[in-house]
Amino acid sequence: MTRSFYIKTFGCQMNDRDSEIMAQSLGEHDYAETLQVDDADLVILNTCSIRAKAEQKVMSLLGYLRKIKQKKPELKICVAGCVAQQEGKRLVEKMPHVDVVAGTQHIYHIPQLLAEAQRQNGPRVAVELSDSYAIPRFIPDTGPSSPASAPATLQETEFSRFVTIMQGCNNYCTYCVVPYTRGREVSRNLKDIEDEVDVLVKSGVREITLLGQNVNSYGSTNAVTDDGSPCSFPQLLERIAGIDNLQRLRFTTSNPKDLSEELMRCFRDLPSLCPQFHLPVQSGSNAVLKKMNRKYSIEKYKYLVDVLRNYCPEIVLTTDVIVGFPGETEEDFAQTMALLESVRFDGSFSFKYSDRPGTASLALPDKVPEEQKASRLSRFQRRQDEISLERNTMYIGEMHEVMVEKRDTEKYRCRARTNHVVHVRSEEYLEPGQIVDVTITHAGQHSLQAQYGSNPIIS
Numbered sequence: 351m352t353r354s355f356y357i358k359t360f361g362c363q364m365n366d367r368d369s370e371i372m373a374q375s376l377g378e379h380d381y382a383e384t385l386q387v388d389d390a391d392l393v394i395l396n397t398c399s400i401r402a403k404a405e406q407k408v409m410s411l412l413g414y415l416r417k418i419k420q421k422k423p424e425l426k427i428c429v430a431g432c433v434a435q436q437e438g439k440r441l442v443e444k445m446p447h448v449d450v451v452a453g454t455q456h457i458y459h460i461p462q463l464l465a466e467a468q469r470q471n472g473p474r475v476a477v478e479l480s481d482s483y484a485i486p487r488f489i490p491d492t493g494p495s496s497p498a499s500a501p502a503t504l505q506e507t508e509f510s511r512f513v514t515i516m517q518g519c520n521n522y523c524t525y526c527v528v529p530y531t532r533g534r535e536v537s538r539n540l541k542d543i544e545d546e547v548d549v550l551v552k553s554g555v556r557e558i559t560l561l562g563q564n565v566n567s568y569g570s571t572n573a574v575t576d577d578g579s580p581c582s583f584p585q586l587l588e589r590i591a592g593i594d595n596l597q598r599l600r601f602t603t604s605n606p607k608d609l610s611e612e613l614m615r616c617f618r619d620l621p622s623l624c625p626q627f628h629l630p631v632q633s634g635s636n637a638v639l640k641k642m643n644r645k646y647s648i649e650k651y652k653y654l655v656d657v658l659r660n661y662c663p664e665i666v667l668t669t670d671v672i673v674g675f676p677g678e679t680e681e682d683f684a685q686t687m688a689l690l691e692s693v694r695f696d697g698s699f700s701f702k703y704s705d706r707p708g709t710a711s712l713a714l715p716d717k718v719p720e721e722q723k724a725s726r727l728s729r730f731q732r733r734q735d736e737i738s739l740e741r742n743t744m745y746i747g748e749m750h751e752v753m754v755e756k757r758d759t760e761k762y763r764c765r766a767r768t769n770h771v772v773h774v775r776s777e778e779y780l781e782p783g784q785i786v787d788v789t790i791t792h793a794g795q796h797s798l799q800a801q802y803g804s805n806p807i808i809s
């Protein structure tokens with residue numbers, strides 16, 4: 351009998367991709383996806399623990415599911431991903447209605463874990479992290495009769511997909527839980543990545559985003575080719591960029607400490623590589639960067655940005671910033687604000703520092719009070735929004751290539767090569783996945799507007 355499952359995904363794009371993999375493996379084991387949590391026989395929470403807030407959301411949803419399970423005892427509940435990894439057994443002690451806890455290296459066999467829980471008539475907790483872990487091959491089956499061909503509803507469109515190239519992290523930034531939740535850095539086999547992209551592109555996918563916590567160190571910690579010959583991240587990019595009919599290639603995320611000139615050159619040399627780069631800086635103060643164990647100075651960061659912009663003047667640069675790291679003074683924060691003025695990021699993701707279990711910064715003195723963190727965050731975001739608007743305004747009147755994602759009420763939601771969301775008016779019907787040139791007519795802080803066809807009205 352086919353059972354139905356519902357997946358709720360928290361956190362990063364890596365988790366989005368993991369949820370697709372879970373959906374695929376469930377599809378191969380007589381489960382079908384439902385979009386209504388109340389209809390599901392199985393609910394999976396794919397969780398994030400990067401900040402305390404993300405974890406609290408998971409806990410409150412689990413509280414809600416406890417009530418549903420009281421009325422529907424046959425409901426199965428699985429907690430997967432980073433909170434599962436972090437909490438392990440503690441999770442079933444606190445939440446006895448949970449049937450399966452699947453850590454980050456155990457998401458590939460949820461159906462088996464569920465069967466084991468059933469057999470032993472009690473929760474199954476799988477959270478062992480192995481240092482010699484090899485990411486399993488998980489090539490999407492996109493055939494028309496395959497249960498897995500039903501979209502996992504995670505992507506905006508089926509024309510743009512994520513492909514995981516590595517997992518884990520060896521950097522140990524002092525605030526970050528990822529080395530504990532995702533384990534040691536493991537790069538995926540090159541041939542598996544190529545095959546996966548190949549299958550996706552042959553099934554009509556036009557845009558691929560390669561994912562990893564620190565893609566620049568791809569291939570540096572384990573062998574990725576069958577004969578043991580090395581392959582660096584720029585070499586991987588070159589191979590993937592050369593796959594026939596792949597129109598757009600992106601990647602995320604990079605650590606500035608490993609950013610090579612060879613990689614920056616790819617933006618000049620590989621036509622399908624989109625001019626967009628996410629380069630988390632975290633702070634503008636060298637003293638804070640040192641306490642964060644980031645292993646670069648702000649002078650080095652600015653130098654890298656200059657080189658990058660030399661190779662690719664149109665590149666859109668985004669970053670991540672943490673405000674209120676332990677010991678951050680007003681003077682340190684002023685340096686982060688000054689960095690905004692000198693680099694002028696196109697956009698940024700900014701967060702209040704959050705203590706995470708097991709991290710080195712947990713024990714650091716001089717925690718910044720909540721009101722101060724909130725004030726710094728809002729000052730930072732206000733200035734970033736102004737800069738984003740100023741930068742976006744420069745696109746007005748220009749022609750840009752966009753890919754259609756979906757139709758919103760009167761406009762089409764599209765994405766430019768620069769990764770800007772562009773809302774496009776068009777008299778002609780546009781198909782999702784279609785790539786067209788549009789004229790930018792209006793700029794906002796977080797998106798652009800454009801017209802497809804003749805006589806754009808520019809505001």
Ligand code: 5AD
Nearest residue numbers: 525526630670671672701702703704
């Ligand atoms: N507190 C606040 N922000 C954090 N990030 C990672 N760990 C923490 C933390 N403990 C932010 C960083 C990272 C992004 C994914 O999340 O900016 O780049």
Ligand code: SF4
Nearest residue numbers: 361362398399400432
């Ligand atoms: Fe969250 Fe990091 Fe885990 Fe992604 S890898 S889900 S951002 S904790």
